[in-house]
Amino acid sequence: MSNPLIELSGIKKSFGPVDVLKGVDLKVYPGRVTALVGDNGAGKSTLIKGIAGVQPYDDGVVKFEGEEVNLHTPRISSALGIEVVYQDLALCENLDIVQNMFLGREEMSQGTLNEADMEFAAAKALQSLSVRTVKSLRQKVSSLSGGQRQTVAISRTVLRDAKLVILDEPTAALGVAQTEQVLNLVRRLADKGLAVIMISHNLADVFQVADDIAVLYLGNMVAQLETKKTTHNDVIGYITGIKSQKEGK
Amino acid sequence: MSDQITIKTGQEGSALDQIKAYGSKFRSGEMGAVPAIAALLLLLVIFNFVSPYFLTTINIANLFVQSATLMMLSAALVFVIMLGEIDLSAGVTAGTGMAVFVKLNQLGWSWPLTLALAFVIGLATGWFIGFFVAKIGVPSFVISLALYLAFPGVMLIILGEGGVLRLEVPEVSAIMNTNLAVWQGWLMLAICLVLTFAMGYWDRSRRLKAGLPARPLSLLIYKVAAIGVLGGAGVYILNLSRSLNPLFPVQGVPTVIPIALFILFVGTFVLDRTKFGRYMYAVGGNPEAARRAGIKVAKIRIYAFMICSFLAMISGVFNVSRIGNVESSAGRAIVLSGVAAAVVGGVSLFGGRGRLVHAAIGAFVISIIDNGLGLIGIPAGVSFIVTGIVLSVAATVDALSRKRSGGSLTRT
Numbered sequence: 001m002s003n004p005l006i007e008l009s010g011i012k013k014s015f016g017p018v019d020v021l022k023g024v025d026l027k028v029y030p031g032r033v034t035a036l037v038g039d040n041g042a043g044k045s046t047l048i049k050g051i052a053g054v055q056p057y058d059d060g061v062v063k064f065e066g067e068e069v070n071l072h073t074p075r076i077s078s079a080l081g082i083e084v085v086y087q088d089l090a091l092c093e094n095l096d097i098v099q100n101m102f103l104g105r106e107e108m109s110q111g112t113l114n115e116a117d118m119e120f121a122a123a124k125a126l127q128s129l130s131v132r133t134v135k136s137l138r139q140k141v142s143s144l145s146g147g148q149r150q151t152v153a154i155s156r157t158v159l160r161d162a163k164l165v166i167l168d169e170p171t172a173a174l175g176v177a178q179t180e181q182v183l184n185l186v187r188r189l190a191d192k193g194l195a196v197i198m199i200s201h202n203l204a205d206v207f208q209v210a211d212d213i214a215v216l217y218l219g220n221m222v223a224q225l226e227t228k229k230t231t232h233n234d235v236i237g238y239i240t241g242i243k244s245q246k247e248g249k
Numbered sequence: 250m251s252d253q254i255t256i257k258t259g260q261e262g263s264a265l266d267q268i269k270a271y272g273s274k275f276r277s278g279e280m281g282a283v284p285a286i287a288a289l290l291l292l293l294v295i296f297n298f299v300s301p302y303f304l305t306t307i308n309i310a311n312l313f314v315q316s317a318t319l320m321m322l323s324a325a326l327v328f329v330i331m332l333g334e335i336d337l338s339a340g341v342t343a344g345t346g347m348a349v350f351v352k353l354n355q356l357g358w359s360w361p362l363t364l365a366l367a368f369v370i371g372l373a374t375g376w377f378i379g380f381f382v383a384k385i386g387v388p389s390f391v392i393s394l395a396l397y398l399a400f401p402g403v404m405l406i407i408l409g410e411g412g413v414l415r416l417e418v419p420e421v422s423a424i425m426n427t428n429l430a431v432w433q434g435w436l437m438l439a440i441c442l443v444l445t446f447a448m449g450y451w452d453r454s455r456r457l458k459a460g461l462p463a464r465p466l467s468l469l470i471y472k473v474a475a476i477g478v479l480g481g482a483g484v485y486i487l488n489l490s491r492s493l494n495p496l497f498p499v500q501g502v503p504t505v506i507p508i509a510l511f512i513l514f515v516g517t518f519v520l521d522r523t524k525f526g527r528y529m530y531a532v533g534g535n536p537e538a539a540r541r542a543g544i545k546v547a548k549i550r551i552y553a554f555m556i557c558s559f560l561a562m563i564s565g566v567f568n569v570s571r572i573g574n575v576e577s578s579a580g581r582a583i584v585l586s587g588v589a590a591a592v593v594g595g596v597s598l599f600g601g602r603g604r605l606v607h608a609a610i611g612a613f614v615i616s617i618i619d620n621g622l623g624l625i626g627i628p629a630g631v632s633f634i635v636t637g638i639v640l641s642v643a644a645t646v647d648a649l650s651r652k653r654s655g656g657s658l659t660r661t
Contacts (some may be wrong), residue, residue, distance in 0.1 A: 030375050086541075088537075090532070090535070090537060090538040090541045090542070091535065091538055092531045092534035092535040092538050092539065092601070093534055094530060094533065094534035094535075094601035094602055095527075095530060095531060095534060095537065095599075099527065099530075099531075103531055103538070103539070103542040103544070104539075104542030104543040104544055105542075105543075106527060108524070109455075112522040112523060112526060113522050113523065113524065114455070115455070115456075116452075116455040116456040116458065116459035116461055117455075119258055119456075119459070119461055120459045120460060120461055123256045123258070123461075125502075126256055127256060131256075132256075134256060135257060135259060136256075136257045137256055137257065137258045138258055174366050249458070
């Protein structure tokens with residue numbers, strides 16, 4: 001296995017008297033999907049917000065591409081190539097797909113918006129992920145289904161040259177066929193060489209798409225497993241706290 | 250990875266395909282100005298049928314001049330309505346600016362300076378409202394209502410006991426009371442056609458350069474031709490002599506028309522083709538998404554209110570030019586008609602959707618109702634009632650189309 005893209009060690013975070021993360025270690029590799037699982041309140045969101053720079057950690061070391069970094073604002077994370085796709089997507093329904101994919105990073109030429117180049121780049125990004133479900137690039141997002149919206153939100157990260165994409169429950173509100181589409185997309189993202197962290201509550205999804213599974217239990221990283229070498233029951237055991245495997249140093 | 254783009258962009262195919270594509274967009278709830286244009290045509294037909302005076306050259310010219318003030322105010326309001334906000338004070342801000350303008354002018358200040366001062370007052374007022382809305386979080390309805398209540402008082406103090414001051418600046422009076430020469434009208438039309446063609450051609454060549462499919466050139470030519478025919482008819486009619494006294498011929502396009510067209514063009518250009526315009530729509534559609542995309546939402550909101558007050562001041566200039574004086578109640582009644590015109594034209598009060606041309610069409614609809622019913626001797630009361638009915642129909646269309654196009658929200 002190559003070097004990890006991002007490596008967290010001894011991450012701690014508390015809100016007042018509540019210790020949410022109690023010394024978490026995590027390694028995420030390029031080209032691999034790492035599923036982050038755990039029950040409600042295990043600390044998944046807090047861990048993610050730290051990487052995104054939205055809510056800095058209290059203690060611990062973060063190494064990105066081998067270098068120690070201090071992710072204390074979203075701007076720093078995004079400059080490193082860390083992109084988060086939140087559950088509520090953050091798309092503007094009144095804008096079309098291209099406009100949404102380039103929102104905040106519009107390309108200009110001759111003093112005006114360069115719609116043509118943006119459209120071309122958006123089309124290439126979607127094609128590189130083999131997206132075939134959208135009818136027209138100039139469709140308004142309001143006319144898209146939930147799965148298509150998720151597709152747009154995920155594809156946007158490719159346009160932004162992300163190295164690490166964090167997906168917060170990407171399949172939570174989707175039907176069967178659309179879940180399949182989105183999972184395929186997640187897989188292709190990793191196959192392009194990006195590192196992917198996917199938060200999920202759905203173990204079927206996790207086993208279908210993830211290479212590694214990291215399990216949080218009450219603020220501790222109780223296990224980081226290779227999907228191939230583990231089973232549903234094991235993972236459920238870790239999530240519920242029946243089993244525990246302190247990662248050996 | 251091949252360079253071939255296989256995902257559709259909505260610009261492929263013949264002119265007919267484009268029309269079909271527009272039809273499906275229409276059915277999915279993106280109706281834009283179409284209902285308002287339909288209403289406009291319907292009103293033209295009805296009033297032409299019931300009043301022999303309605304489509305006379307003199308009344309047509311009157312209609313343009315009458316609607317210009319409302320149109321400009323409505324265009325101003327589009328900038329804030331698009332963000333899901335409102336500026337109830339737009340009218341009285343303009344009134345106050347004009348009161349300052351006329352008063353200082355009478356005290357002997359030069360008119361360009363005092364006029365500029367009025368626009369500075371407009372920008373400052375817009376900034377003030379924007380600051381309270383974006384930075385402090387006061388609802389725009391409330392803070393602009395406060396100014397709506399306060400500014401007539403300011404006007405009363407400036408204008409003194411009589412409450413009315415006459416405009417004595419011929420250059421400003423000229424806006425609403427003079428006409429272009431016949432050749433200038435045709436030149437104006439030619440400039441419009443050249444601009445339309447140039448913009449379309451520019452877009453097309455940029456698409457082709459990027460290796461994207463582009464609409465057939467014929468479609469652009471049809472469009473320019475259609476504008477040429479309609480605009481040509483308009484200029485021709487306005488160039489006919491409409492004077493009742495043959496010794497004093499009155500003919501030509503009213504001076505206000507090229508001024509209004511120019512402002513609409515610049516505003517539309519900014520909204521469609523600049524980052525600022527894109528961010529306006531983004532903030533109107535989903536402020537949270539805009540914020541996460543790195544857009545400075547508060548700044549955009551403040552700018553929107555400033556633009557609104559600035560354009561409102563232009564409508565104030567139109568108004569004072571037309572009636573020739575400024576009074577302390579200026580701008581109080583018209584602002585709600587301005588909101589109505591925007592909504593009738595297809596601007597969504599929910600934010601995120603609207604164009605300046607919608608405001609222009611809506612203002613025409615409301616002005617025509619007023620003008621037409623007046624011509625056939627129906628009392629003003631009825632005209633207000635009809636305007637109210639038209640507005641409620643337009644708001645219903647807006648709400649329903651929103652429901653329809655947002656229907657996929659509940660589907661997954």
